[in-house]
Amino acid sequence: MAAIEVHELERTYRSRKGVIRRRRTEVRALQGITFEVAAGELFGLLGPNGAGKTTTIKILTTLLLPSGGSARVLGYDPARQPGEIRRRVGHVFGGDRGLYDRLSALDNLRYFADLYRVPVREKRARIASLLELVGLTGRERERVETYSRGMRQRLHIARGLLHDPEILFLDEPTIGLDPVGAREVRETVASLRAQGKTILLTTHYMYEADELCQRIAVIAGGRFVAAGTPRELKARVLDRTVIELETFGVAEPTLERLRSVAGVASIASETREQAEVLVVQSRIGAEIVPALLLELTGTSVGKVITREPTLEDAYVELVGSA
Amino acid sequence: MNALRVFAVGGVTSYRALFNWIDPWIFVPQTLGYPIFEILFFAYLGRFASVQSDRFFLVGNAFMAIAITGFFGMGQAIGGERRSQTLATLLASPANRLALFLGRAVPSMLTGVVVAATAFTVCSFVLRVHFATHELLGLAAAAAVSSFACTSFGLCLGSLGLRGRSVSLFADTVGGSMLLISGANVPLERLPGFVRAVGSGLPLTHGIQAGRILGAGGSFGAAGHLLAREALVGCCYLLLGVAMLRVLEYEGRRSATLETF
Numbered sequence: 001m002a003a004i005e006v007h008e009l010e011r012t013y014r015s016r017k018g019v020i021r022r023r024r025t026e027v028r029a030l031q032g033i034t035f036e037v038a039a040g041e042l043f044g045l046l047g048p049n050g051a052g053k054t055t056t057i058k059i060l061t062t063l064l065l066p067s068g069g070s071a072r073v074l075g076y077d078p079a080r081q082p083g084e085i086r087r088r089v090g091h092v093f094g095g096d097r098g099l100y101d102r103l104s105a106l107d108n109l110r111y112f113a114d115l116y117r118v119p120v121r122e123k124r125a126r127i128a129s130l131l132e133l134v135g136l137t138g139r140e141r142e143r144v145e146t147y148s149r150g151m152r153q154r155l156h157i158a159r160g161l162l163h164d165p166e167i168l169f170l171d172e173p174t175i176g177l178d179p180v181g182a183r184e185v186r187e188t189v190a191s192l193r194a195q196g197k198t199i200l201l202t203t204h205y206m207y208e209a210d211e212l213c214q215r216i217a218v219i220a221g222g223r224f225v226a227a228g229t230p231r232e233l234k235a236r237v238l239d240r241t242v243i244e245l246e247t248f249g250v251a252e253p254t255l256e257r258l259r260s261v262a263g264v265a266s267i268a269s270e271t272r273e274q275a276e277v278l279v280v281q282s283r284i285g286a287e288i289v290p291a292l293l294l295e296l297t298g299t300s301v302g303k304v305i306t307r308e309p310t311l312e313d314a315y316v317e318l319v320g321s322a
Numbered sequence: 323m324n325a326l327r328v329f330a331v332g333g334v335t336s337y338r339a340l341f342n343w344i345d346p347w348i349f350v351p352q353t354l355g356y357p358i359f360e361i362l363f364f365a366y367l368g369r370f371a372s373v374q375s376d377r378f379f380l381v382g383n384a385f386m387a388i389a390i391t392g393f394f395g396m397g398q399a400i401g402g403e404r405r406s407q408t409l410a411t412l413l414a415s416p417a418n419r420l421a422l423f424l425g426r427a428v429p430s431m432l433t434g435v436v437v438a439a440t441a442f443t444v445c446s447f448v449l450r451v452h453f454a455t456h457e458l459l460g461l462a463a464a465a466a467v468s469s470f471a472c473t474s475f476g477l478c479l480g481s482l483g484l485r486g487r488s489v490s491l492f493a494d495t496v497g498g499s500m501l502l503i504s505g506a507n508v509p510l511e512r513l514p515g516f517v518r519a520v521g522s523g524l525p526l527t528h529g530i531q532a533g534r535i536l537g538a539g540g541s542f543g544a545a546g547h548l549l550a551r552e553a554l555v556g557c558c559y560l561l562l563g564v565a566m567l568r569v570l571e572y573e574g575r576r577s578a579t580l581e582t583f
Contacts, residue, residue: 013578061414065575086416098411100339111335115417117324159411 001075003167003198004037004060010068011055011222029055031222032069037200037215039166042193044213045202048319052222053202054093057171060200061091074166087117090165092156094172101145105136105155108144109162116163130158134188150181157188167198174208186212206312220319230311237309237317240265241285245278245292246302257295263288268316275302281313325421332417333425340402341395341429353433357387357441364507365449374509376449381461381533382506384442388434388465389472389504389526390497395430396476397493399423400483409483410580419567423480427473434469453537460536460545467549468529471556475525477563484570485579505530525559528552 011030016022030052037043045053058064060073062082071077076084092098099108109127118126131137134154144152153173160168170189174182189212192199203209209216210230217227226233250269255278259267263284270277282288286306293301361383368374400423403409412422442461446453453461479496483489501507503521510518510531521527532548542549574580 058410063410063414063575063580064578083416086414091411091414093410097407100336100406100408103335103339107335107338111332111339112411112415114324114327114332115412115415115422117416120327 001039002036002072003039003041003074004035004043004200005072006033006035006056006060006069007071008032008034008069009056009059009066009071011052011059011064012067029222030059030066030069033217033219033222033224035217035224035227037167037198039198040196042189042199042201042212042214044209044216045200045219046204046206046209046216046315047202047219047225048204050221051219053204053219054171055222056219057091057093057169057200057202060085061089061169062086087163088165089167089169090160090163091169092153092160092171092173094153094175096149096152098156099144099152099159102143104141104143105131105147105158106140108155109140109159112159113162118163126162126164127158130161133161133191134158135184148181150177150184153177153181153185154188157185161192165197167200168192170199170201172202172204174203174205182208206310206315210311218315218318225318233314233318234309234311237265237281237314240281240283240309240313240317241288242307242309242313243280243282243286243289243292244303244305244307245280245296246272246275246304247278247296248275248300248302250276250278250296250299254295254299258292261288261291261295263291266317266320268320279313279316281309281317325418328417329421329425330428332422333428336399336426337429340398340406341433353391353437354440357383357390357437358444360386361441361445362448365445376451377537378509378534379507380442380445380449380451381537382504382530384438384445385465385468385526385530385533386500386504386506387438387441388469389500391430391434391437392469392472392525393476393479393493393497394490395433396423396427396473397479397483397489399426399430399476399480401480401487401489404483404487413571413574413580419571420564423477423567427477430476431469431473434472435465438465454539457537457539460540460542461533463542464529464533464536464545464549464552467552467556468526468533471525471529471552471559474556474559474563478559478566481563481566481570484567484574485577500524500526503527522551523555525552525555528555 009030010032013027013029015025017025045056047053059066060071060078062078062085065079073085074088078085113123113127131140134157136151136154174185177185186208201213213230215229216233218225255267258264263282265281265283268279270279280292289304361380364379364383365376368379403412479489479493482492503517503524504526505521510521528548528551532545532552535545
């Protein structure tokens with residue numbers, strides 16, 4: 001039996017706007033996504049903002065009811081058997097949510113240990129070992145409001161593991177962290193994976209998914225796009241060459257002309273520091289560069305780099321074509 | 323056993339975590355100062371208008387202090403979690419909901435009683451109103467029952483926090499209207515019939531009446547039926563609050579309102 005089974009899952013958010021003329025609006029956050037996570041697997045759910053990642057996690061952690069489809073977590077239905085699931089899973093939401101700032105880390109962990117029914121006899125040892133795991137030993141008596149974002153996030157992970165859950169849901173655990181903090185969180189997640197914990201991780205950082213996940217599902221606009229190992233997903237663009245052109249202010253008509261150049265599979269525009277970088281996926285290798293530069297006549301062009309495709313390129317291709 | 327621990331230890335921990343007035347610089351002026359000035363305001367107004375005795379306003383408004391902390395303390399038990407963005411984390415846990423939220427009631431009730439007792443003592447001294455020991459014991463009993471009833475009503479208000487964000491508006495409106503409806507500042511017999519009917523279904527109304535009888539040296543025999551009604555009103559709101567917690571948590575999951583803040 002898979003640890004997590006999601007079948008044609010749907011969720012529609014309905015809201016009303018206006019005071020006198022009330023208008024109903026509907027947002028279809030999930031439009032029938034399907035995937036499975038095996039026991040002991042670290043599975044990544046990838047997608048841009050608004051793809052439906054957090055909605056999926058909220059449904060699986062019993063905070064939200066689905067509008068359609070079905071889900072099973074350890075064989076239990078999140079909609080009808082929330083109590084069974086809550087006892088067996090842990091969750092970590094990204095950002096600053098979910099901790100009491102005015103309490104110390106130790107008091108936070110003690111409180112949540114009670115909520116998660118950790119036996120009193122085991123509580124002290126469990127908290128000590130988790131503080132050790134997340135590298136907060138010695139800082140546990142300080143108020144959470146004095147913690148850096150990275151420390152908070154590691155404390156979140158400790159909180160999520162208090163009851164030794166069979167599955168851990170991590171919703172964008174490195175969002176907003178500096179590179180050092182993010183690396184520390186990734187190391188913690190990697191050590192959990194090594195312990196055989198089933199983890200569902202959502203992220204929109206490709207290198208994070210590439211580094212940590214055994215399998216990945218890409219979703220966009222609430223729809224399933226693709227699934228596979230990072231290697232399998234990368235293989236979809238292995239025949240491509242990626243050309244990065246550093247430019248300064250490329251207008252939309254120019255981008256359209258570039259897209260129509262023979263051999264161009266896709267173009268994405270990214271802002272990096274002061275420059276705009278055009279990431280072009282070419283089907284015919286670097287020979288395409290002169291044609292691209294010709295279309296950019298009159299535009300200031302800096303460095304031009306040719307490289308092998310990465311998982312991020314595969315992701316851009318998948319999401320772009322979704 | 324775990325539910326008991328969540329009720330007792332968890333209640334105190336969450337009170338420390340969320341109760342914004344715990345800082346003495348905020349607690350003293352806001353929680354203690356307000357009821358003292360409210361009692362004195364109505365007492366001096368009563369003296370000026372020659373309508374009721376100081377004792378009438380002292381008892382009525384000291385009980386109002388209990389009501390306000392009960393309404394707001396419990397009303398904010400869930401709203402505070404929403405504001406601190408911990409509500410989802412809390413509700414994703416397997417903790418017993420009744421123990422979880424009722425645990426927050428005990429510190430709220432104690433705060434209400436301490437605030438009322440302090441305001442009562444200070445104002446008795448300022449207004450030179452004296453009570454015999456047996457009168458004070460009677461008042462304390464009526465205050466305890468009223469505190470329970472108000473906290474139960476606060477549980478109903480608090481459970482609305484699972485569905486929406488504006489619980490404090492409700493609590494403000496109810497708290498303000500209680501100044502009149504409960505008979506704290508106007509004798510019930512002078513209120514219109516429908517207002518009296520509404521008041522009899524709300525906490526505090528019977529408690530204040532019982533408090534006035536006991537505070538004037540009356541026996542528990544004379545005030546017993548009022549205390550029983552106050553306790554009954556409290557029990558009804560407690561049951562309603564528990565039902566509302568269940569229904570509104572489910573409704574929050576359905577309508578995705580558990581995480582709006």
